[in-house]
Amino acid sequence: xxxxxxxxxxxxxxxxxxxxxxxxxxxxxxxxxxxxxxxxxxxxxxxxxxxxxxxxxxxxxxxxxxxxxxxxxxxxxxxxxxxxxxxxxxxxxxxxxxxxxxxxxxxxxxxxxxxxxxxxxxxxxxxxxxxxxxxxxxxxxxxxxxxxxxxxxxxxxxxxxxxxxxxxxxxxxxxxxxxxxxxxxxxxxxxxxxxxxxxxxxxxxxxxxxxxxxxxxxxxxxxxxxxxxxxxxxxxxxxxxxxxxxxxx
Amino acid sequence: xxxxxxxxxxxxxxxxxxxxxxxxxxxxxxxxxxxxxxxxxxxxxxxxxxxxxxxxxxxxxxxxxxxxxxxxxxxxxxxxxxxxxxxxxxxxxxxxxxxxxxxxxxxxxxxxxxxxxxxxxxxxxxxxxxxxxxxxxxxxxxxxxxxxxxxxxxxxxxxxxxxxxxxxxxxxxxxxxxxxxxxxxxxxxxxxxxxxxxxxxxxxxxxxxxxxxxxxxxxxxxxxxxxxxxxxxxxxxxxxxxx
Amino acid sequence: xxxxxxxxxxxxxxxxxxxxxxxxxxxxxxxxxxxxxxxxxxxxxxxxxxxxxxxxxxxxxxxxxxxxxxxxxxxxxxxxxxxxxxxxxxxxxxxxxxxxxxxxxxxxxxxxxxxxxxxxxxxxxxxxxxxxxxxxxxxxxxxxxxxxxxxxxxxxxxxxxxxxxxxxxxxxxxxxxxxxxxxxxxxxxxxxxxxxxxxxxxxxxxxxxxxxxxxxxxxxxxxxxxxxxxxxxxxxxxxxxxxxxxxxxxxxxxxxxxxxxxxxxxxxxxxxxx
Ligand SMILES: Nc1ncnc2c1ncn2[C@@H]1O[C@H](COP(=O)(O)OP(=O)(O)OP(=O)(O)O)[C@@H](O)[C@H]1O
Ligand SMILES: [Mg+2]
Numbered sequence: 001x002x003x004x005x006x007x008x009x010x011x012x013x014x015x016x017x018x019x020x021x022x023x024x025x026x027x028x029x030x031x032x033x034x035x036x037x038x039x040x041x042x043x044x045x046x047x048x049x050x051x052x053x054x055x056x057x058x059x060x061x062x063x064x065x066x067x068x069x070x071x072x073x074x075x076x077x078x079x080x081x082x083x084x085x086x087x088x089x090x091x092x093x094x095x096x097x098x099x100x101x102x103x104x105x106x107x108x109x110x111x112x113x114x115x116x117x118x119x120x121x122x123x124x125x126x127x128x129x130x131x132x133x134x135x136x137x138x139x140x141x142x143x144x145x146x147x148x149x150x151x152x153x154x155x156x157x158x159x160x161x162x163x164x165x166x167x168x169x170x171x172x173x174x175x176x177x178x179x180x181x182x183x184x185x186x187x188x189x190x191x192x193x194x195x196x197x198x199x200x201x202x203x204x205x206x207x208x209x210x211x212x213x214x215x216x217x218x219x220x221x222x223x224x225x226x227x228x229x230x231x232x233x234x235x236x237x238x239x240x241x242x243x244x245x246x247x248x249x
Numbered sequence: 250x251x252x253x254x255x256x257x258x259x260x261x262x263x264x265x266x267x268x269x270x271x272x273x274x275x276x277x278x279x280x281x282x283x284x285x286x287x288x289x290x291x292x293x294x295x296x297x298x299x300x301x302x303x304x305x306x307x308x309x310x311x312x313x314x315x316x317x318x319x320x321x322x323x324x325x326x327x328x329x330x331x332x333x334x335x336x337x338x339x340x341x342x343x344x345x346x347x348x349x350x351x352x353x354x355x356x357x358x359x360x361x362x363x364x365x366x367x368x369x370x371x372x373x374x375x376x377x378x379x380x381x382x383x384x385x386x387x388x389x390x391x392x393x394x395x396x397x398x399x400x401x402x403x404x405x406x407x408x409x410x411x412x413x414x415x416x417x418x419x420x421x422x423x424x425x426x427x428x429x430x431x432x433x434x435x436x437x438x439x440x441x442x443x444x445x446x447x448x449x450x451x452x453x454x455x456x457x458x459x460x461x462x463x464x465x466x467x468x469x470x471x472x473x474x475x476x477x478x479x480x481x482x483x484x485x486x487x488x489x490x491x492x
Numbered sequence: 493x494x495x496x497x498x499x500x501x502x503x504x505x506x507x508x509x510x511x512x513x514x515x516x517x518x519x520x521x522x523x524x525x526x527x528x529x530x531x532x533x534x535x536x537x538x539x540x541x542x543x544x545x546x547x548x549x550x551x552x553x554x555x556x557x558x559x560x561x562x563x564x565x566x567x568x569x570x571x572x573x574x575x576x577x578x579x580x581x582x583x584x585x586x587x588x589x590x591x592x593x594x595x596x597x598x599x600x601x602x603x604x605x606x607x608x609x610x611x612x613x614x615x616x617x618x619x620x621x622x623x624x625x626x627x628x629x630x631x632x633x634x635x636x637x638x639x640x641x642x643x644x645x646x647x648x649x650x651x652x653x654x655x656x657x658x659x660x661x662x663x664x665x666x667x668x669x670x671x672x673x674x675x676x677x678x679x680x681x682x683x684x685x686x687x688x689x690x691x692x693x694x695x696x697x698x699x700x701x702x703x704x705x706x707x708x709x710x711x712x713x714x715x716x717x718x719x720x721x722x723x724x725x726x727x728x729x730x731x732x733x734x735x736x737x738x739x740x741x742x743x744x745x746x747x748x749x750x751x752x753x754x755x756x757x758x759x760x761x762x763x764x765x766x
Contacts, residue, residue, distance in 0.1 A: 007335045032357045093255050093479070094262075100429040100478035102436050105467040108455045112277030147587040150558050153576070154583045154651075155606050165606075169593045184345030191347040196440065197455070203349065207441075210353035218353055225350050233342045246634040247592045 034219050042220030052205060059201040062118050066125030066186035071179055074133020082141040098131045107193055125189030129182035136178030140171025173244055180236045187229050279464040287465040304446040307366045308435045315374025315431050323382025333387045344376045356442045366438035373434025374427035381423020385416035418488040425481040432474055503690045504532040508564035511550050523715040525550045532690055539693045539701035542711025543755040548694045549586055552660050556583050582656030584664045590635040590646045597631040600649045621649040641668040661693045674732040677704050681731060702744045703734055710750045713757040719750050
């Protein structure tokens with residue numbers, strides 16, 4: 001394993017150990033935070049009991065739907081916009097302010113429009129995620145060197161084939177960055193929306209546990225979310241690094 | 250040119266909004282005109298301003314903390330190659346966690362009230378600001394620094410004349426991202442653990458299904474965020490054009 | 493005696509070719525090229541030299557059909573070139589155009605696969621090109637892992653496997669050191685003889701032009717026109733040892749005399765010296 005990776009793991013383990021120590025030493029009170037080791041055993045108990053199987057499945061499904069939808073829509077919209085300069089210029093201020101908009105403020109509207117099912121949560125995740133994909137797709141496509149497009153014309157390729165075989169492959173690393181963000185935003189959006197108002201899902205269960213002073217359940221679930229998101233994110237990071245290795249000059 | 254495009258965009262949004270209103274109906278939705286009217290009523294209400302003040306105060310504190318801590322973390326880590334390589338993926342991973350799930354922890358630590366919202370706003374802003382600052386420092390072309398050495402600049406002069414100008418544009422981009430996220434974080438904080446503030450009003454309107462208030466508050470928040478972000482963006486562009 | 497006699501059929505015809513880049517924001521229109529009149533004969537090796545920015549790449553773009561002439565008539569094998577690349581033309585660009593997401597092997601196979609050639613044909617041709625270009629050990633490497641000169645060889649191979657009848661090369665050896673340059677020149681001559689293709693080579697190295705070409709077109713500063721077309725008169729069977737030929741120095745210095753004033757002009761020393 002590389003030294004940096006090793007150090008990184010040590011830093012993370014150190015932080016967990018420090019928290020554990022502070023709590024056992026009584027510096028951080030137990031009714032505020034339970035030690036990480038107890039969070040882990042609480043999580044194990046939750047998973048073993050299977051009573052939150054449905055919530056976990058619901059959340060993961062909704063996150064997955066948001067991810068896939070935002071990736072597909074984002075790449076398509078980005079590709080089209082890159083060719084429609086006038087439209088893009090008009091939408092540019094929207095792109096620039098998009099992430100300043102408090103997206104959760106639209107949640108009540110979404111509930112009104114789509115009802116109390118899974119769709120509003122998915123929508124929030126999608127709305128947060130899709131712009132990251134669009135922006136990164138545009139960024140990648142803008143960078144395609146002109147000489148590669150000339151090469152495409154020399155090979156007498158159609159516009160569609162040029163997009164599929166030259167433009168998108170060239171932009172792939174940038175689009176991948178967009179995907180990585182889309183995964184993060186889908187989790188943030190879906191779980192956040194569940195937290196605000198919903199009747200099921202991990203986010204809902206965390207807020208339910210908080211309101212019922214069930215710290216073990218709450219921290220078990222928080223640990224679950226953290227571990228899940230960090231694992232997914234770090235794996236994508238490693239994969240991206242591998243992909244980029246070949247491309248780095 | 251730019252102003253015209255923005256106007257076109259605003260017009261397009263208004264038209265889309267009106268069309269959506271006709272499609273969805275008035276039970277659960279309000280037209281642009283009605284929303285502007287309720288927003289005006291809200292602004293004229295003497296009971297509204299204290300909430301605005303409360304939110305702005307919380308946001309200002311949170312943002313100041315986020316900038317201070319974010320820059321310290323980013324600059325410190327960015328100065329060392331090893332530290333930045335170790336830390337960057339951790340920071341990016343922290344950025345990607347759904348911070349709402351941490352809100353109960355914040356409430357348990359700080360209790361309901363001002364400190365909790367400030368803390369919650371700040372944790373949203375710290376991470377992006379530190380990521381951008383870290384990369385800004387790390388990616389300074391080493392040739393610039395060596396040029397400083399060749400010119401025998403004092404460390405202070407090197408920082409003022411080379412480091413800061415070279416890193417500033419990226420740092421400002423990070424501060425802009427941090428601004429947006431801190432605002433969202435503060436509002437989210439008010440939605441749960443607070444008795445005052447715009448976030449609290451929004452949550453109250455949601456539980457009471459008060460459509461007028463929901464729409465008016467959403468509009469005011471979006472306009473505020475978009476305006477300040479626009480100003481920061483202009484500064485951002487100015488700085489980036491230089492390099 | 494030039495190997496390409498006046499009797500070989502005309503392959504490329506240019507009449508009054510001019511290219512003006514349209515005005516852009518606060519930038520007046522740029523008259524980049526022409527008018528150019530030129531006939532390239534079938535199987536000829538033609539080199540173009542000229543001061544930087546005189547329109548050489550623009551000329552190549554027009555012949556390739558990658559850019560439309562603002563005025564004039566361009567024909568390839570009798571057909572008008574009208575803004576799309578005609579079949580049978582291969583181009584090696586001045587900039588690195590290797591595809592960073594494909595291995596060296598897949599880069600070279602790219603055009604053949606686009607044409608839908610059967611896998612075994614692709615395999616055989618790519619293998620031959622890899623050997624020919626000295627890239628066999630790097631077939632599975634990505635362009636990022638190669639030197640600039642090797643990447644340029646990948647681009648040359650990617651074009652040559654298509655067996656174009658007209659090959660346009662824009663400073664293909666620009667990234668190479670002098671020794672490799674000479675050897676690559678030999679390879680290019682060998683390939684030219686074996687395939688019988690017509691070659692138009694843009695270069696900034698005068699000795700390279702003299703050594704490789706049947707004729708060398710010397711261009712003026714922008715807007716580029718041909719000041720003179722120098723016939724070398726080398727035999728078709730030749731290689732880099734021709735630099736030792738007594739006539740070599742004379743030809744090269746003749747070209748340099750023509751170019752010197754133009755190059756100064758291109759640098760902005762307008763009318764300073766005669
Ligand atoms: N896309 C463009 N838009 C406007 N002007 C251009 C464009 N491309 C080239 N030019 C101008 O046309 C002139 C000729 O350019 P060209 O690239 O053909 O020169 P060149 O002879 O190939 O130069 P070099 O030897 O440096 O490669 C230059 O003055 C350049 O500034
Ligand atoms: Mg050129």
